[in-house]
Structure formats: structure tokens, C-alpha cells
Amino acid sequence: MRLKVYADRMSQPSRAVLSFCRLNGIDFEEIKVDISKRQQLSPEFKEINPMQKVPAILHGSFKLFESHAILVYLASAFPGIADHWYPTDLFRRAKINSVLDWHHSNLRHGAVTYVVNTVLAPAVGLRLNPKAAAEADKVLSSSLSKIEDFWLNEDGPFLLGGSQPSIADLSLVCEIMQLEVLDEKDRSRILTPYKKVVQWIEDTRTAMNPHFAEMHNILYKAKRKFQEQRSREAGARTESRPSKM
């Protein structure tokens, strides 16, 4: 009963689940569900996840979706997972659950709404929505500020003062990494004010390598693609200007 992970690496919770499996030597099969081709809406995938979203897992006959629930399940179901990922200590575990629950309506809501409405929407057949992006920008900045001032406000490089990463670090850093597809100036505007957040991303990257690079290659490629597109559009705008000569 080899674990099957249904995922698209362009999806940040997919990257978190895949990374967790790689980091912990879990034997699994990665099954790509291509969001850009709307494969998550196929009848076959609906059998795996009736909510038609990635990631989802199939472990024997057991099906599960929602990335946090999956990470918690994997940390408990597979033997030998290091305790720092999801500590058995009641109090540390409760704090990690608190971060994960907070994530949904804050960092995740802000980041995904901002990125979709500034860059990704056309790729999935939607329109960019500048007003939604402006609102999401505020949620995103407020969330980063909360991480900076509260959850990174203890000794130790990871959330809640951890000396090693937990599933909360994994989930939240994979979320923030989607900002890679933004225009570099915009990404820098958003992240640079938060020095501890920037350092924490670096520390998580280091702790997760070589798997971090492998999982995020798709984002770096997308970044180059969107950057080239922006350059072409800027070029076209320049050429269409009336010449001063």
C-alpha cells in the first residue's frame, strides 16, 4: 500500500506535502493533477477528492485531502518521523495547530488572492482583479507582520522558537514562496520590510535542501516565463509610443 500523492507543484500546499514526504524518506508515488489543464475537475480525481482540489492522498483505501490534515496524518502514520515536525508534547503541538489554523484566513488568504489577481488569473481562464489584489495586499502584509513580530519573536530560527522546522514552517514557507512569480520589485516591496521573515525563509530553505530546490524549480521556471512576458509587454508598449524623432 504505497502512498499516492495527487499534486501539482504549482500549488503551495502540494509542495508542502511532497516536501514532507521527501524530507522524511516516505516511499510515495507522485501523481500530477495539472491545474492549468483543470485536471482537478475530472471525474477520476473527484473520486479521490470530492472537493476537487490538490493535494490529496490515497494510502491503501484511505483517502484524505486538506494539506494540514495530510501533514498531521503522515507525521503520525509513518514510523520514525522526527518529533520536531509535529511534536508529541501537548503544548508545543497545540501551538503548532494554532499557527496552522491561523494560516488559512490570513497568510494563505492574502498570498493566494494577491498572486492570483496580479499574475496567475489569466493562466486559469480568469481575469485579474486589481481591487481584490489591493485588499489581499493588506491581508498579506498584516500576516507577514504578525509572523515577524509574534511567531519569530523567540530564540531559534523557526516559528515558535523552534531549533528545527515543524510542519507549520513547511506550510507557511511554501505559501510565501509563491510570491516568486510576482514582478521582482513587487516581491521585494512586500517581503523586504520583514527581516526575520526573510531570514526564516532562508533557514527553512537550507534545512530542506536539496528537496526545497527540487520542489520549487517549477516556480523559478514560471517566474522566468512571467518576467519574459512582462518584458515583452513593456517592449510592445514602448514601440507603440509615437516617436519623438
Added chain:
Amino acid sequence: MRLKVYADRMSQPSRAVLSFCRLNGIDFEEIKVDISKRQQLSPEFKEINPMQKVPAILHGSFKLFESHAILVYLASAFPGIADHWYPTDLFRRAKINSVLDWHHSNLRHGAVTYVVNTVLAPAVGLRLNPKAAAEADKVLSSSLSKIEDFWLNEDGPFLLGGSQPSIADLSLVCEIMQLEVLDEKDRSRILTPYKKVVQWIEDTRTAMNPHFAEMHNILYKAKRKFQEQRSREAGARTESRPSKM
């Protein structure tokens, strides 16, 4: 080290946490943080929850916020909590976590955005936003449809086919109960298509009594207040019409 629960019964996650304590005979002190008076923004409460939201708990020196994390903590920290609330079985627990995680961006997002933008906004100094309400209406209906067709699609009156309620039933039913403050016709329009959902609310109410009634009294009072307000406004509109006589 008596448990302190910081809550406002007008907040649905507050009601879920308070109900859990009552249902399980946990000895606790309820400390009201009045949202209508913005007490959640006070420096004193920021010491308890830096995110300035209710509910939050203080158990000895241990502070925790986010209602799902609190419910999971209470189910584990207090002795003698019946297993059905948060089963120790790995697979059942994983499914309950999946429901709780799904809740954030679906039922909760839809219900709270709809109720705030059709009724509650003026009470907390905000404007009603009909466009946001229309979008939230779709998320809410889609969420109720998913509960009806998927999570209530097994034998047993509770989510995931449970014969007794879990913390997921508690959290989601407390969420839906906020629809009480809507105009009765509107509430009926939203809920009536979902027969299993309506029956599940009744079953949860029965399983939770007498605590369900106690916890939701504040909502029934608010319902009457908003209904009277709507009647007065309708009356004022009728009176201001030019007379046909």
C-alpha cells in the same frame, strides 16, 4: 490553574469552545471580551492573544488562540473527555482534521462574510457591502451543498457518519447558527434546500442541550432586535410613501 476562556457569545468559534467546556464538565471561568465595544483590541487582551481575536484561553501560564486548536487541546488536556469528540483512532481523527481545515476557507468564510455584509457591519462601525455579500452567498451555498452531499452522506446523524458529535460538528453547527440574525425569509432561502443539513443542525442541538440553548440565547435576542429594526425601517418606508387617498 482553572481554565480561563476569553469569549464573546456573539462569535461563533467562541460559542463552540464554551459549549465544549460545558458539555464535558470542564471547570472554567468565562471572561467576556465584548466585540461590540472593541474590547478585543485592548492592551490587556493583546497580552492574551496578540492576534486580538476571540476566543482565546489561558490555562495556568499556557495561552492559546484559534478555536480549532483550542478544541483539540481541551480534548487532549482534560481527562475523561469522551472519545467521540476527537477520536484517538488515526483515520477518524485525520478525517475530522480534514473537515476542520476545510471549514476555514469555505463554510466559515462564506457564512461570516455574508452575515457581516447583510446585517452585522453597522454594529461594529463598518458599512454593509452588497457585492461582498453576493459573493459570500455563493461560497456559503456551495459549502452547505458539500456538507449535504459529502460529509452527511453516510449512515449516522453526524458528520462523517458519526453516531455521536465530534468537535467538527460543534464548530460547523455553531458557524451555521449565526444565520439566525438574518431576515427569516433569507435564512430559509439559504438553508431549506439542504434537508440533511437542517436535520443535522437539529440533531446537534438535541445532543448539546441544555447547553446549546444557553449558548445561543444571545443570538435569538439579536435576531429579535434585528427583526424589530427591519420592521421599523419597513414601517418608515411605508409611511413616507405618498398617500393614494
